[in-house]
Amino acid sequence: MSEKLYAWLLRLYPVHFRETYGEAALQLFRDRCRHERGLLPRLRLWLDLAGDLAISLPRQHRNARPAIASASVQPHSEDGPLFSLLEGEGPRPGALLLGGLLSITAVFGWVSITGLEHYRPVSVSMLVANGTTKGTGVQQGVDRDWQPVIRAAIANVKEYYVDPAVGKKMADALRIHLKNGDYDSAKGGAALAALLTQQMREVSHDTNLIVVYRESVTPARTPGATPEGVARYRKAMSQGNCTFEKVEILAHNIGYLKLNSFPDPSFCQATATAAMASLNAAAAIIFDLRDNTGGFPTMVAFIAAYLFDHPEYWYNPRENTTTESWTRSPVPGNKLADKPVYVLTSAETLSGAEQFSYDLKMLKRATIVGETTGGAAHAGVYHRIDEHFGMGIPEARAINPFSKNDWNGTGVEPDVKVKAEDALKTASKLAERSLRTR
Amino acid sequence: MPKPTLKPLPSAAFQILLSLAEEDLHGYAIMRHIAEQTGGRMRLGPGTLYSSIQTLLEHKLVEEVDLRADAKLGQERRRYYRLTASGRKVARLEAERLADLLRVARARKILRSDYV
Numbered sequence A: 001m002s003e004k005l006y007a008w009l010l011r012l013y014p015v016h017f018r019e020t021y022g023e024a025a026l027q028l029f030r031d032r033c034r035h036e037r038g039l040l041p042r043l044r045l046w047l048d049l050a051g052d053l054a055i056s057l058p059r060q061h062r063n064a065r066p067a068i069a070s071a072s073v074q075p076h077s078e079d080g081p082l083f084s085l086l087e088g089e090g091p092r093p094g095a096l097l098l099g100g101l102l103s104i105t106a107v108f109g110w111v112s113i114t115g116l117e118h119y120r121p122v123s124v125s126m127l128v129a130n131g132t133t134k135g136t137g138v139q140q141g142v143d144r145d146w147q148p149v150i151r152a153a154i155a156n157v158k159e160y161y162v163d164p165a166v167g168k169k170m171a172d173a174l175r176i177h178l179k180n181g182d183y184d185s186a187k188g189g190a191a192l193a194a195l196l197t198q199q200m201r202e203v204s205h206d207t208n209l210i211v212v213y214r215e216s217v218t219p220a221r222t223p224g225a226t227p228e229g230v231a232r233y234r235k236a237m238s239q240g241n242c243t244f245e246k247v248e249i250l251a252h253n254i255g256y257l258k259l260n261s262f263p264d265p266s267f268c269q270a271t272a273t274a275a276m277a278s279l280n281a282a283a284a285i286i287f288d289l290r291d292n293t294g295g296f297p298t299m300v301a302f303i304a305a306y307l308f309d310h311p312e313y314w315y316n317p318r319e320n321t322t323t324e325s326w327t328r329s330p331v332p333g334n335k336l337a338d339k340p341v342y343v344l345t346s347a348e349t350l351s352g353a354e355q356f357s358y359d360l361k362m363l364k365r366a367t368i369v370g371e372t373t374g375g376a377a378h379a380g381v382y383h384r385i386d387e388h389f390g391m392g393i394p395e396a397r398a399i400n401p402f403s404k405n406d407w408n409g410t411g412v413e414p415d416v417k418v419k420a421e422d423a424l425k426t427a428s429k430l431a432e433r434s435l436r437t438r
Numbered sequence B: 001m002p003k004p005t006l007k008p009l010p011s012a013a014f015q016i017l018l019s020l021a022e023e024d025l026h027g028y029a030i031m032r033h034i035a036e037q038t039g040g041r042m043r044l045g046p047g048t049l050y051s052s053i054q055t056l057l058e059h060k061l062v063e064e065v066d067l068r069a070d071a072k073l074g075q076e077r078r079r080y081y082r083l084t085a086s087g088r089k090v091a092r093l094e095a096e097r098l099a100d101l102l103r104v105a106r107a108r109k110i111l112r113s114d115y116v
Helices: A002-010 A016-034 A039-063 A095-114 A147-160 A165-177 A187-203 A227-239 A265-278 A297-307 A352-362 A420-437 B011-019 B027-037 B044-058 B085-107
Strands: A069-072 A082-086 A210-214 A245-249 A254-259 A282-290 A341-345 A368-371 A381-385 A389-393 B062-069 B076-082
Touching: A002 A016, A002 A039, A016 A039, A016 B027, A016 B044, A016 B076, A039 A095, A039 A210, A039 A352, A039 B044, A147 A165, A147 A381, A147 A389, A165 A187, A187 A210, A187 A389, A227 A265, A245 A265, A254 A420, A265 A297, A282 B044, A297 A352, A341 A352, A341 A420, A352 A368, A368 A420, A389 B044, B011 B085, B027 B044, B027 B076, B044 B062, B076 B085
Parallel strands: A254 A282, A282 A341, A341 A368
Antiparallel strands: A069 A082, A210 A389, A245 A254, A381 A389, B062 B076
C-alpha cells in the first residue's frame, strides 16, 4: 500500500527524472520500509519523504530538461541535421496544483517539526569572517526561554570552578542577575553567552572562564571520543605522517621541522622520535608552527625534552603540577640540548603550539620569529549545557612560574616580529648569523 | 537549460562525496552512510538524493559503475556510484574551506573544545 502511494507521488517528478531514477527511488523507499519498522520509524520515514518532496520537487521542475519522447528512426547521417521530438507538454495543471499544495503542506509540517537545517547549503549556518554568525539556527531571545541555560551555567560554575568560594560567589551573582531580569534583553544565544561570560569574569577576574554559543547543533557526545573517532584520527595521522609535514636539513646545517599539530604520543611517538633523531646532527633547529593549532600536551612536553640537558619545569595551564610538568630531559643520545632554537609563529598558531612557544620563550631557550599567536590557552574543561551552549571552566590551577598571566586572550609575542610568510627567511638568517659567531 | 550549479557546494552534495570517499556505494548505502556520518541529522530522501547524484554526475564528480546485487539487501540489482578524481578534489577543497572557517572560529574563540 505505502509503496503504491509513493509510486504515485513519484509521478509528480518530471518525466526525465522519473525515467532515470524512478525505479532506484522506489527501491530506496522499499529498503527504508524494510529497515524502519514500527510506528515511530515509519512516521519519521513519511516525514522525511514529505520534506524530501517539498525540497526536491520544485528543484526538479525548475531544472527539468525536456526528455526525448521519440527519436528519429533515420540513422544519423553527416549530410543533414538530426531531429528528435522533445516531450512537448509540461506537467498537467492538476498535477501542478496538487504538487503545489503538497509542497506547501510538507514545508509547513517539516519546518514546524525539525527546521530546514539539514537541507541548507553548508555555507549558510557557518561562521563568517568577521566572527558574527548568519543563518537561522536557534530561536532568538524573544521566544526562547534562557532560564535552563542560565541555571545550568550557575550549577556548573558552582560545582566545578577551581576555587569553590569564588565559584559560589559567581553563582550568587548570576542568580541575582537572573532575578533582576538582566537576561530579558539578551538578543540571541551569542549575546547571552557573552553576557554570562562577562558577569562571571567580573567576579572572578579569570579570563579562562567562558560561556560559548554555537549556532550549529553539538551532539551530546564529543565525536573524537568515540572508538570510530579515535580510529579516524589514527588513520588520518598514519596517512599524514602524524602532521610532521617537513623534516629537513637546510643550508648551513640548520634543521627544519614543520609540525602542524602536536599529535597523540600513544600513536605518533615513533614518528616524533624518528623526526627528532634525523635532526640530531643539526647545528641549529627551526620549529615551524605557523600552521599548528595545538594537540596533546604530552607531545608538546615530549618534543621540548630534546631541547634541555636536565629536567626543566614545563608550564601547562591545563594541569595541576604533575610529573608531566617536567620535561623528561636529558634524552639519551640527543645532541640538540645546546643548539640555537627558533620557533616560527603566525596568528593561527594556537593552543598547544602556543604553549610550546610561550614556555621556550619564558625559559629563554628559543627565539620566537613571526606573528603574535592566536591566544587560546584552552585552560578550561569544556562542559556541554545543551545543543547550542557550553562553557569552559578552569578546574585546576597550574603555577605559572614566569608571569601572572599566560597567553590566554593575548597570544605569545614574538621576539622578532615579522609577517608569518617572512618568518622562515628571517629565522634562517638569524640562525646563520648565530652559527657564524659561535 | 543550464546545469544546476554546485557553487556553493550544497550540503547534500558534499555529504554524498564524503560517503563515497572510501568505497563505491548504491543509493541506499549512500543514504545510510550520510545518516551515520551526520549523527542521524541528515537523512536524504530519494528525491533529494537522486537529484544531487544527477547533478554530481553531470559535473563528472561521481560516475556510475556496475549494476550488481548487494548481498546484505537481497537479490535486487543496484546501481553503484564512484567518486571521480575531480569529485575527490572538490570534496577536499570544501573540507579545506571548512577547516579555514574552523581556524577562524578557534582564533576568535567562538569555538573552544578540550584543547585539540
